Structures are given as C-alpha cells and as structure tokens.
Amino acid sequence: MEFRHLRYFLVLAEELHFGRAARRLSISQPPLSLNIQQLEASVGARLFERDSRGVRLTAAGRAFRESATALLAQAEAARQLAREIEAGAVGRLRVGFVGSMLYRGMPQLLQDFEARFPGIQVALTELNSQEQIDALLHGELDAGFVHTNRVPDELVTVLAHREQFVCCMPAAHALTARDSVALTDLRGEPFVLFSRQASPDYYNRIFEMCVAQGFYPQVRHEVRHWLSVVSLVAQGMGVAVVPAALARSGMAGAAFRPLSDTDVPSEVYCVWRQHPDDPARDHFVDSVKLRMRLASHPEQP
Template identity: 50%
Template sequence: MDVRKLRYFTVLAEEKHFGRAAKKLSLSQPPLSYAIKQLESELDARLFTRNTRAVELTPAGLALRNEAFALLRRIDEIKRQVRSVADGQAGVLRVGFGGSMLYRGLPDILADFSKKLPLIDIKLREMGSVDQIEAIQRDEIDLGFIHGHETPAGLDGFRYHAEPFVACLPATHRLAKQKRIKLAQLAQDDFVLFQRRGSPAYYESIIGTCLAAGFAPRVRHEVAIWLSVVSLVASGTGVALVPRSLRNSALAGAVFIPIDQTGILSETHCVWKPERLVDAGLANAIGLIRARASGRGKPQR
C-alpha cells in the first residue's frame, strides 16, 4: 500500500461516489478507479460494492477505513514533526554547563527556549569546562558554557558573560566587614580553589593573580563545583576568589568583598562544534543565547 492510494480510498469512503471523490481529489474518474482496484488487489479483499448510483463499503472496507484514517493522521503528524525539526523548531538540544551558570543567566536562557522554541527538548548536563569541550568534540552534547578567556581551538563560540572576581570570606574572618580589600591582605590565609582539571583557565588566573600581588596562595582544598568552594569558605575552612555572581547563592556564613586592582575577570564562553550548525535547532538556540548575551552589557568592575 502507498499513501496516495490510501488517501484516494478514504475520500471515496467518505463520498461514496466515484465522480464526487474524483472531483474532490482533482483528478478524473479512471485513475481513481484504477487506484482502488490496485489497492483491492494488494490487499486481496473487496473494499467497495458498486452500483450505477453509489458505492458502499464492504466489511473489509469498513475495517480499512478506520485504520487508514489513523495511519494518515499519523503520517501527517510525522511530516509536521520532520518539518519542525528541519526548521529548528523541534528536536533535542543537549547543553553542558558549569554550576555557576545557574547564577549567570541559565534560568533566563531556559525560559527563552521554553517561550520561543517550546518543541525543543532541552537536556542539561552539569560538567567542568574540560569535560564539556571533550563532550562537544565527541558529539555527546551540542553546546556548552565553558570558563576561559577564549574559544578553544576547533570550536566556534562567543563570550557570553564576563565579571570580576571577588574575595569570598567566612563571615567570621577578620576582613569580613571591610567594603574593599587588597588581595595581599589574604597572603596568610588558606585558599579553597576550583580544581585545575575542571577549569585550567580559572585555576591559572587565580594563582597568577596572587603571584602578581606578591604571594603564592596556600591552597588547602581543590573542589569541582563553585558552590562547594563557597560552602567550604562558609564553614571557615579557608578563603577563595570567586566570580561575583556567586553572591547570588546567598549561602549563609560566606561574605563577598570586592578586591582592589586585580584586573582578573571570570569569563564564560558559549561554544559548539562548527560543523553542527547545519542543525537548525542548534543555530536557533545559539541565536537566542547570543541575543541575551548582547543585552548583558560590558562587565562592571
């Protein structure tokens, strides 16, 4: 059976007249009669009884009618779905992100997707920057939000967000009530760092900034998640330098204080594999993210 013959059959089943059915199908009666005969031959069943005035469905025809209508509806649904995917309005989008993106606009991005691309199924995976890059290269995710100062070689992308680092101190720290501090004032403190494996750019930036301030930080702990950094600081384990947006975590026991003259920025890049842009859904998603990034303005120090 082919779809054309099924459509002819359903129209004839509704009209119960070859002339009216042919007119509705915009064809002459002989091709319609021939198609119905072919269908009956393929099914080895008589579908209609015919007389000079009308046609009636046989029991076999009645059985086929119900199934044919359901099948044709499903075929139409599949066509719409395929067109939606081809147009980038439907499909699956796998997004990698670091935990700090929860405070850097990821919820707003998801709200944009829900409003403007409601048929795209978003799959989130929390991962470190290095893991995201590897996952993109292996086609395990479609795009990622990674930390660093540039788009990695072999990928396309743009800077989504930039902000200064601030000092994260326990609320009981001797400097906790200061409005601003100098980084050198933390030279004798233990540090909690975001681990090198998760984001080499962050690790090296923080170490380099401390060295430029005249001391090598005494690293006591390295952790994989920014909230773990803040949690350890809140418990009094040490101090840290964290992206300013981590203030929005509102974690009890931690305070966030601007640092004078560090010049260190926390940057997030949206990245993807360039050859994947043939996927219209990915291209549409990147367009929404880029539009939101352009509205965020320049980083304030």
C-alpha cells in the same frame, strides 16, 4: 500501495460516487477508477461493491478504511514533525553547565528560551568544564557553559557572561571590615581554589592574578564545584577568589568584597559542536548571543 491510493480510497469511501469523488480530487473519473483497481490489487481484496445501485464499501473496505485513515494521519504527523525539526521549532537539547551559571542568569535564559520555543525540551546536566568538552566531543551534549574558550577545533565558543572576581572570606575574617580588599592582603592566607583538573584555565587565571601582585597563593584545598569553594570558606578553611555572582549564593558564614587591585574578568563561554547541523541548538546559541548583547548594550531593544 502509495499514499495517493489511500487518499483516493478515503474520498471515494466518503462520497460513494466515482463522479463526485473525482471532482473533489480534481481528476477525471478514469484515473480514479484505475487507482482504486491498483489499490485493490495491492491489498488483495475487493474494497468496493459496484453495481447498478451504486458504490458501497465491502466488509474488507470498511475495515481498511479505519487503517487507511490512521496511516494518513501518521504520515501527516511525520511530515509536520520533520518540518518543525527542520525549522528548529521542536526537539530536545542536552545542555551542560558549571554550577556558577545558576547565579549568572542561566535560569532566566532558559525561561526566556522555553517561552519562545515551547516545543524544545531542555535537559540540564551539571559538569565541570573538561567533562562538558569531552561530552560534546562524544555527542553526549548539544551545548554547554564552560570556563574556557580554549577548546578543540571541532567546538565553537561564544562569550556568555562576564563579571569581576571578588574576594570570598569567612564572615569573621578581619578583612570584612573593609569595603574592598586587595589581592596583596591575601598574601600568606590559605587559599581554597577551583580544581586545576576540573578547569585548568580558571585555576591558572587566579594563580596568575596573585603572581601579578607579587606572591604565590598558598593553595590549601582544591575542589570541583564553586559552591564547594564558598562552603569551605564559610567554614573557616581559607579564603578564595570567586566570580562576583557567587555572592548571591546566600551561603551563611561567607563574606564577599570587591578586589581593588585587579580588573581580570571572570568569564563563561557557551560551547557547542558546529557539526552536525542542529536548528534547535542554533536557536539556543542565538538566545545566548542575544542575552549577552543586551547585557552589553541595555539601551538597545
């Protein structure tokens, strides 16, 4: 049994006339009769009564008509789904992110993406950078946002966000009286730092920023999430150097000031596994690239 047989059967079931059915199918009558005979042989039952009064569906034919209609509808739906997936118009994307992305434009990025591609469902998972890299390598994520571009060869990165670091300190700290703070002002202060295990690049970057100013930070606490860094600072447990976006966290008890003696940027990268191909993921990556390009050149459409 072939889908061609089903289509011929359904047209004949509507017309109940071999001549009219053949014209609708743009074939001659003998091939139509042959295909109906092949279908009946395959099914093992007579589907039509043929006599001098015309053509009629048998009881078996009436029952078969309902199933044949459903089968063809399912086949068409399957074809359409395959085309949409090939075009990247539908699908499900598993996207990892570091917590700071909540304040770095990720919600707006997702809103724009879902408006452009309503058939693609995005499922978010908050993980640190190393956890995302491991999940990508094991096929558990389709894309992610991490603090590093030092990734295994199987992965590809593109810059997704860049901003300055700022000083985060308790609201009652004496340095809040200043418009900006120098890193050297933090010499001897207890530091709250993002965990070296969770994101070694970020840990090293902040550490090296301090070393470049002539001192080693006194790391008192290490945590795995940026909001935990800000929360500990807000509770008077130290100072921190954090991405500027964290100032939008609204954490009571924490104050933020620009750093006056360093221009080292805080960066986040979109990362994905280049193979296998995934058109929906590629649309997502293109959206990240477009957003970064518009942020760099806002005058361009």
